[in-house]
Each structure stands twice: as structure tokens, then as C-alpha cells.
Amino acid sequence: MTALSPHLRQATPVVAVRGEGVHLYGEDGRRYLDFTAGIGVTSTGHCHPAVVAAAQEQVGTLVHGQYTTVMHRPLRRLVDKLGEVLPAGLDSLFFANSGSEAVEAALRLARQATGRPNILVCHGGFHGRTVAAASMTTSGTRFRAGFSPLMSGVVVTPFPTAFRYGWDEETATRFALQELDYVLQTVSAPADTAAIIVEPVLGEGGYVPATQAFLEGLRERADRHGFLLILDEIQTGVGRTGRFWGHDHFGVAPDILITAKGVASGFPLSAIAAPEELMSKAWPGSQGGTYGANAVACAAACATLDVVRDEKLVHNAERMGERLRAGLEAVAATTPAIGDVRGLGLMLATEFVTADGRPDGETAARVQRAAADAGLLLLLCGAWNQVVRMIPALVIDEQAVDEGLQAWASAVEAGVSAP
Numbered sequence: 001m002t003a004l005s006p007h008l009r010q011a012t013p014v015v016a017v018r019g020e021g022v023h024l025y026g027e028d029g030r031r032y033l034d035f036t037a038g039i040g041v042t043s044t045g046h047c048h049p050a051v052v053a054a055a056q057e058q059v060g061t062l063v064h065g066q067y068t069t070v071m072h073r074p075l076r077r078l079v080d081k082l083g084e085v086l087p088a089g090l091d092s093l094f095f096a097n098s099g100s101e102a103v104e105a106a107l108r109l110a111r112q113a114t115g116r117p118n119i120l121v122c123h124g125g126f127h128g129r130t131v132a133a134a135s136m137t138t139s140g141t142r143f144r145a146g147f148s149p150l151m152s153g154v155v156v157t158p159f160p161t162a163f164r165y166g167w168d169e170e171t172a173t174r175f176a177l178q179e180l181d182y183v184l185q186t187v188s189a190p191a192d193t194a195a196i197i198v199e200p201v202l203g204e205g206g207y208v209p210a211t212q213a214f215l216e217g218l219r220e221r222a223d224r225h226g227f228l229l230i231l232d233e234i235q236t237g238v239g240r241t242g243r244f245w246g247h248d249h250f251g252v253a254p255d256i257l258i259t260a261k262g263v264a265s266g267f268p269l270s271a272i273a274a275p276e277e278l279m280s281k282a283w284p285g286s287q288g289g290t291y292g293a294n295a296v297a298c299a300a301a302c303a304t305l306d307v308v309r310d311e312k313l314v315h316n317a318e319r320m321g322e323r324l325r326a327g328l329e330a331v332a333a334t335t336p337a338i339g340d341v342r343g344l345g346l347m348l349a350t351e352f353v354t355a356d357g358r359p360d361g362e363t364a365a366r367v368q369r370a371a372a373d374a375g376l377l378l379l380l381c382g383a384w385n386q387v388v389r390m391i392p393a394l395v396i397d398e399q400a401v402d403e404g405l406q407a408w409a410s411a412v413e414a415g416v417s418a419p
Helices: 049-059 073-083 099-114 131-135 169-186 212-225 295-310 313-333 361-373 398-417
Strands: 016-020 023-026 031-034 092-096 118-122 154-157 193-198 228-232 256-259 270-274 338-344 347-352 379-381 387-390
Touching: 031 398, 049 295, 073 092, 073 295, 092 099, 099 118, 099 131, 099 193, 099 228, 099 256, 099 270, 154 169, 169 212, 193 212, 212 228, 295 313, 313 338, 313 347, 313 398, 347 361, 361 379, 361 387, 361 398
Parallel strands: 118 154, 118 193, 193 228, 228 256
Antiparallel strands: 016 023, 023 031, 092 270, 256 270, 338 347, 347 387, 379 387
């Protein structure tokens, strides 16, 4: 008999048979409140009627029009719709299937456009599992161990993770920028540096938001030294943080933006956006792929962007995020095992610590399992899996937030008190 790899272990015991909005239904008929959204993918909820209708209609007319062979209208519509929400000047797009592919496309473009070899990455960042993307990932050794040698030319610089350092944000930001200058002086000369890539909020690294001063500092140094600023908005984009793009909180524009996950409500689709002048510096034949910009995925993405706009889901993410965060902070206030609550919009996390302040992955795991038993599906992140994250669909309402918080409070009590 054949079976899945033994390392493909599910984070929850649920065998899902149906999804609707912020809920999943198991084979046993039980309803679960899904605060994972397929790791931030089902932005408009499970099976949003508008997305389903768009995909069904497209399946009946054209499933796959390979976009370096023929053009199709869903792709043209998607280019236009993304043009309405992308930062000014990012007017050229390349599409792929996954976040990892888009990250590697951004890497390739940066190196080809600048003629420089090195890529700076921020400590704690996650950019994917393919070889180049994993080489740029420093959120945990599990993503990069066991298949060395990794890609060369990657240089790590600090991210302002204030809680981990035990500092305030201003101190952590000042340290991170000083260390970046030191890296540029000692490891990767500016003339050898093609780009720096950073998430506006660390994802797998523990849901740590950047600071405005940090991103402004990256932008200033990129401009001064002539390298590119790449913003990985794979998880933070399409309304997740209560702004359409995560970097909108900070007022700093990228040279290359990467999007995936929530852009197509569960269909595989990713993209990079850059100014046409920059994109034109990619070498001929360097951009392509069999399934990129699949017609059904593009139709679903068009519908997703319409739903996000028409149902005001960015604003909803901001409001529901405030409500959810207030509830998380209330639980944390009475729980010494919780060291920090942080995040932006509907991208929130709770970090568990031991009595002496060290990361506590065991307690986080117990809480996550207790939450699943209570009907609330959650995921872990952080270097020690000590952080429990909440990323519900952007369609969540007050009732579902409050239901989730009630289950969370009981799960925390059960997980913290367990031996």
C-alpha cells in the first residue's frame, strides 16, 4: 500500500470534507472554527460564492492557457485589477504558482538587473522551501537543514525583534540598522549587494512586525548604495494586516513586491511586481513556467480582489483584528506563561515562555492541541514553535471572533495547567 510521507504530519486531527466562510467541517460532522485559513490562503473564506462561481465558469471554458504560448482574458483582467492596488510605479508583473517560485523570480531579477551577486536577508525571515528560497530562510533550521550546500551569496542581517532581544522597539531598530551597516562594511560590500529581501511582518519567524524606522532605514540604504528593496508580501498582502499591503503601515515603497497566498483564495498563484524599466532587465528566457497564471487561478484571483473591495475586507481585517487582539491581550494579562501578544490586523500571535523567560514550545503545543479539541484550529511558528498564530479569513465577524476567543481562553487554561 502507498501512503503519504511520514513527515507530512497534520497540525490538527481534522479530516476536512467541507469549508464555508471561517468554518471547516470534519468527516465526523463536527464544525471547526478555522483560524489557519490554509496558512493565510483562503482570504475570502472557504468557498466564497463569488470565487466558486468564477472558478466554475472558467473551468467550463478554458482550464489552462499556457501564458507564454497563448494569452487569455482572465490573465489580462487580473493584470488590470492588480494595477488598481499595487504601489505606484510597480507596473510590470510576472506570475508563477507558489510563493517560493515568486521569491526565486525576484532573486533572479535582482541579480540580473544589478549584475551583483549577494542577497541580504533578515534573521528570522521565511521565504520558501525550494533551494534558493530556503537558502534565504532563517526562521528555523528545519527549512534549510540536510541538503547542503545551500545557495551562496546570502548574507544575514538582524531584524528588530524587540521581544527576543529584551529591548524596546526603538533600541532594537537602532541595533538592526547599525548591524546592517556593519554587514555592508565587513561581509557584503555595497557593490556586491543586489538586494535586501524582508517581510513587513515576520511569518514563520514569529509574527513580528517591522518598524517604520527600520523599513525607512532599509529604503535609504538601498537608494544610497544602489541595491534593491524586495518586500515579501506573500503572507502580509491582500488585506491580511488591516492594510492592503503590509508595507502600507510604514509608508515605504519596494522596488520589487512579491505576492501569493491570499491573492486567489486557495488557488495556486503568485506574482512579482516591479517597474517596467527594472523588469525589462531580466534576461531573455529567465521568466516562464508551465502552470504560472493558470486561467482558473486567475479567474479566482479576479473574483477575490472584487470581494476584498466590495465587502470592504481590508477594513474588516483592521476592525476584527483590533477586537481579536484585545481579547488575546486580556488572556495574556492573567497568564504569566504568555510573554508577548503581537501582530497587525488579522495576523496575530501569542508567544509562550517559561518561568525564566525562555521560549516554551511545549506549552504552546499543548495549547494548540487543546484549542483543536475545543473546535478552534490554530498553527504554531517561531524558532522553537513557541508562538501560536491566528490568521482567520478576512470575512470573519464579531461573533466568530468572540467564539474563537472563548475557545482560546479555555485552551490556554488547559495547556498552561497541564503537567
